[in-house]
Amino acid sequence: MASSFKLSWIISIVLLVVCTSAVDVDVDVDDDQGEDDQLDDDLVADDSFYRSHDAISYNPETSMTAPEIIQHRGYPVEIHRVTTADHYVLELHRIPHGRLPYAKTSGRPVLLQHGVFSSSASWLINPTNSALAFRLADLGYDVWMGNTRGNTYSRRHLLLQPDDSHFWQFSWDELGMYDVPAFIDYILACSKWGKLTYIGHSLGTAEFFIAMIQHPRLNDKIHKMMALAPISSKARLQSPVKLLFPLFKPAMTRGLEKFQKKAILDNTDFMRKIQRNFCEANFLKAAFCRDLIFKFIGSNPEMFDLNRLPLINSHLLQGTSIRVMAQFAQHYNEDEEVFMHYNYGAKENLRRYGQREPWIYDLKRVTAPVYIYYGDNDLISTPKDILWLSGQLGNLRGFYRVSNPQFNHWDFLWSTQVNEYLYDHLLANLP
Numbered sequence: 001m002a003s004s005f006k007l008s009w010i011i012s013i014v015l016l017v018v019c020t021s022a023v024d025v026d027v028d029v030d031d032d033q034g035e036d037d038q039l040d041d042d043l044v045a046d047d048s049f050y051r052s053h054d055a056i057s058y059n060p061e062t063s064m065t066a067p068e069i070i071q072h073r074g075y076p077v078e079i080h081r082v083t084t085a086d087h088y089v090l091e092l093h094r095i096p097h098g099r100l101p102y103a104k105t106s107g108r109p110v111l112l113q114h115g116v117f118s119s120s121a122s123w124l125i126n127p128t129n130s131a132l133a134f135r136l137a138d139l140g141y142d143v144w145m146g147n148t149r150g151n152t153y154s155r156r157h158l159l160l161q162p163d164d165s166h167f168w169q170f171s172w173d174e175l176g177m178y179d180v181p182a183f184i185d186y187i188l189a190c191s192k193w194g195k196l197t198y199i200g201h202s203l204g205t206a207e208f209f210i211a212m213i214q215h216p217r218l219n220d221k222i223h224k225m226m227a228l229a230p231i232s233s234k235a236r237l238q239s240p241v242k243l244l245f246p247l248f249k250p251a252m253t254r255g256l257e258k259f260q261k262k263a264i265l266d267n268t269d270f271m272r273k274i275q276r277n278f279c280e281a282n283f284l285k286a287a288f289c290r291d292l293i294f295k296f297i298g299s300n301p302e303m304f305d306l307n308r309l310p311l312i313n314s315h316l317l318q319g320t321s322i323r324v325m326a327q328f329a330q331h332y333n334e335d336e337e338v339f340m341h342y343n344y345g346a347k348e349n350l351r352r353y354g355q356r357e358p359w360i361y362d363l364k365r366v367t368a369p370v371y372i373y374y375g376d377n378d379l380i381s382t383p384k385d386i387l388w389l390s391g392q393l394g395n396l397r398g399f400y401r402v403s404n405p406q407f408n409h410w411d412f413l414w415s416t417q418v419n420e421y422l423y424d425h426l427l428a429n430l431p
Helices: 003-017 066-072 132-138 172-191 202-214 216-221 240-248 252-256 269-279 283-297 305-315 321-331 347-355 384-389 417-426
Strands: 028-029 076-085 088-095 109-113 142-145 198-199 220-226 264-266 318-320 370-375 398-402
Touching: 003 109, 066 088, 066 384, 076 172, 088 132, 088 172, 109 132, 109 172, 109 202, 132 370, 142 172, 172 198, 172 202, 198 202, 202 216, 202 220, 240 252, 240 283, 240 321, 252 264, 252 321, 264 321, 269 283, 269 305, 283 305, 347 417, 370 384, 370 417, 384 398, 398 417
Parallel strands: 109 142, 109 198, 198 220, 220 370, 370 398
Antiparallel strands: 028 398, 076 088, 088 142, 264 318
16 A cells, blocks of 8 residues: 555656646637647746735635535535446536526536546636636526546446556546446436537547547537547647656556556645645745746736636646556657557557557547637647647537637636637537
8 A cells, every 4th residue: 555655646746747737828719710820939927926925815715625616606506426337436516507596497408528637626716707617507508517537526436446456447438438428318318408518628528529439329419519629639749748758658557557546646635735835825936836837838927817826726636547647648659640549558459459559539430510629829739739630520510719829728717818718709609
C-alpha cells in the first residue's frame, strides 16, 4: 500500500503540468471561412496584480460539492446514479429547471460532459449568469451533468474497490464504450424524451465520438452535439506537456498501472494545502500560478478573473486513470493525424485487436449532427487537429472559430466574457 501511495503522488506531481494546460478567456464566434488569423506573440500584460499583495476573498463554494454549489446558487438539484454494462456506478447531477417560480417544467434534456480529470463542477464555476449549466436551466432545458468513472463522484463499482488496481484499468475506450451510452440511455428513459442535446468539452467530445462509433443506434438519440475544443487527433498538440509523453510508451505504462490503487491528478487535502499556500494567498501569488498555467495553454490575462482561481483549483483535479492520460500521449506519439483505440503494446494488441497496432476509429460513423467550436490559441485542441477532425466526421453541421485570437482551452468554460463570445452563439444553435 505504501508503494501505491508513493506512485500515486509521483504520477500526480509529474502530471500536474497537464492539469495546468487550460485557462479561461472570451471570444466572439465566427463561421470559419478561410485561413486562421495570425496569432499575436505580444501578449497583453496584466501588471496591476503583480503589485498587489491583497488577499483574495474567501469563496465558500471552494469547499462545496457540485450539488451543493447548485443549491447555493438557488437551483433545484438531483443526484442520480447509473450503472454501466461493466459494473461502474456513475453519478449524474441534474438541474431539472431554472430558479424562477414558474419554471417548473423541464424542456429537452441536455447532457454536459466534462473534460479530462475534471467533473460536473466545470460547468458551475463561472458566475451564475455566465455558467453554461445555469444558463441552460434558466432557458428551460433539463440539464444533466455527467461524471465519468474514476472521478471524485464516480468512484464506485459493483465488484471492485478503488484500492484495487483493476478498478483503474480504463482508457478513453471505456469512457466512450460504457459511460456515455449509460448516461444517454438513462437520461432519455428518465426524461421521456426521444433525443437529447450533448455538449462536450475536450475529452468529453472524444468520449462522444467513441460512443457513436461503438453504438451506432445512439446517433439517432442525439438532437445536436456541440463539441467545445474537441479531442481526436493530437498530432499537432502545441502545449509543452508533450515533453512528458515519452514517459507513456506502452511498456512503461503497463508497469505504472499495475501499481495504481488511487486516482491520479486527484485534489487531495494535501494538494489543496499547496494550492492555498502558493497560489491563493494573495493576488501576486495567484497571478504567478495563472501565468504558469498560461505557459501550457496560451495566455489571455485580461479575460481571466483571479478572484475565481481558488474555486477553479478546488474543483479542477478530480481524478482519473493512468491509461486515460497515456492515451493522450499515444495519439501525439503517432506523429500523424489519427483517432485510435488504446495501444497496449504489440503482444497485447495482437490478443485484443488481432493485429500489432491498435484499431482506428472510423469517425465517418458519427452520423449525429455535430457542431464544432474551437479557439486559435488553444494549445491542447489545436486548430490544425480540429480542422482534420472536421473532415472526418460523418455529419458536421457547423464549424465555428472563436474570433478572439487569444482564446484557449479553458476559455470555453470560464472566460469572463464567455457569454458574448461563445455561449450566446451556441445557445442560439440549440433549439
